[in-house]
Amino acid sequence: MKTIIEAHNLRRDFKKITAVRDVSFAINEGEIFGLLGHNGAGKTTTIRMLTGQLRPTSGEGAIDGFDIATEQSITKPLIGVVFDSQNLYERMTGRENLNLFADLYGIKHYCVQELIELIRLQHRSNEKIETYSNGMKQRVLIARALLHNPKIIFLDEPTRGLDPTSAREIRDTIKALAKTGVTIFLTTHYMEEADELCNRVAFIENGEIVALDTPHNLKLKYGERRVIVTITEHEKKSFSLVDPNDIQQLASLMSNGTIQTIHSQEAALEDVFIKLAGQEFEK
Ligand SMILES: Nc1ncnc2c1ncn2[C@@H]1O[C@H](COP(=O)(O)OP(=O)(O)OP(=O)(O)O)[C@@H](O)[C@H]1O
Numbered sequence: 001m002k003t004i005i006e007a008h009n010l011r012r013d014f015k016k017i018t019a020v021r022d023v024s025f026a027i028n029e030g031e032i033f034g035l036l037g038h039n040g041a042g043k044t045t046t047i048r049m050l051t052g053q054l055r056p057t058s059g060e061g062a063i064d065g066f067d068i069a070t071e072q073s074i075t076k077p078l079i080g081v082v083f084d085s086q087n088l089y090e091r092m093t094g095r096e097n098l099n100l101f102a103d104l105y106g107i108k109h110y111c112v113q114e115l116i117e118l119i120r121l122q123h124r125s126n127e128k129i130e131t132y133s134n135g136m137k138q139r140v141l142i143a144r145a146l147l148h149n150p151k152i153i154f155l156d157e158p159t160r161g162l163d164p165t166s167a168r169e170i171r172d173t174i175k176a177l178a179k180t181g182v183t184i185f186l187t188t189h190y191m192e193e194a195d196e197l198c199n200r201v202a203f204i205e206n207g208e209i210v211a212l213d214t215p216h217n218l219k220l221k222y223g224e225r226r227v228i229v230t231i232t233e234h235e236k237k238s239f240s241l242v243d244p245n246d247i248q249q250l251a252s253l254m255s256n257g258t259i260q261t262i263h264s265q266e267a268a269l270e271d272v273f274i275k276l277a278g279q280e281f282e283k
Pocket residue numbers: 014015017018019037038039040041042043044045046
């Protein structure tokens with residue numbers, strides 16, 4: 001597997017605070033990588049450094065082997081970025097917005113059509129942006145960031161503030177995009193989203209990465225193993241397989257012969273995060 005994004009002790013200090021503290025990771029080509037953390041944990045600052053918008057205070061980063069600080073003329077064409085603060089021209093249609101940027105980059109308009117299909121906006125592409133939902137606007141921003149055919153796309157909280165249906169459409173767009181081979185670096189607050197989309201995730205807390213692995217391995221390593229026991233049709237109980245009290249209760253139920261079924265229960269990524277970062281995510 002080829003490494004496409006690298007960070008070595010990447011750090012960014014602002015006047016009084018260290019936003020990102022000596023962070024290191026390596027991301028493989030074609031991977032969907034999630035950076036998860038609370039508000040102010042350092043997610044956006046990390047993206048801004050990797051995409052060349054902010055200089056690291058110390059440490060290094062590379063995109064496809066090229067330095068993020070000193071080789072930006074090479075790294076910038078390789079990446080697309082979507083931040084939630086970006087804007088579209090509201091009085092123009094989705095297609096016109098994309099055509100305008102295509103013209104700026106010298107890209108043919110048939111590429112715009114392909115992207116409109118990728119984001120599944122064919123039916124609304126000739127309507128003005130001001131008539132779009134936030135989710136549709138977000139999809140146009142993703143298409144715009146893909147116009148120059150980048151190898152990597154950075155999505156900073158792509159589903160923040162969206163209703164469940166719009167968020168689902170963005171996730172479907174991200175999955176369709178991953179199938180084309182583009183590497184995706186995303187940040188999110190939503191654990192289920194990361195679990196569904198990401199090959200690997202990193203938890204960032206106070207500027208430091210506290211865990212990095214596949215969602216599956218994180219749940220195995222830090223999640224509490226539990227079972228759900230059905231006693232009667234209307235009575236189900238959940239027991240920890242590590243808590244001695246629970247184990248004892250479970251053993252006595254088993255010896256009574258009162259158990260109908262037992263099912264193992266997988267830990268949620270959210271439980272793992274709470275264990276590692278000590279507080280719940282805001283919803
Ligand atoms: N330009 C800046 N000047 C001073 N402090 C900053 C600046 N940008 C970010 N910070 C601080 O750095 C820390 C990390 O901010 P960052 O925006 O990276 O967090 P985040 O994880 O993206 O949070 P959110 O989930 O709210 O978007 C915060 O304490 C923030 O206030």
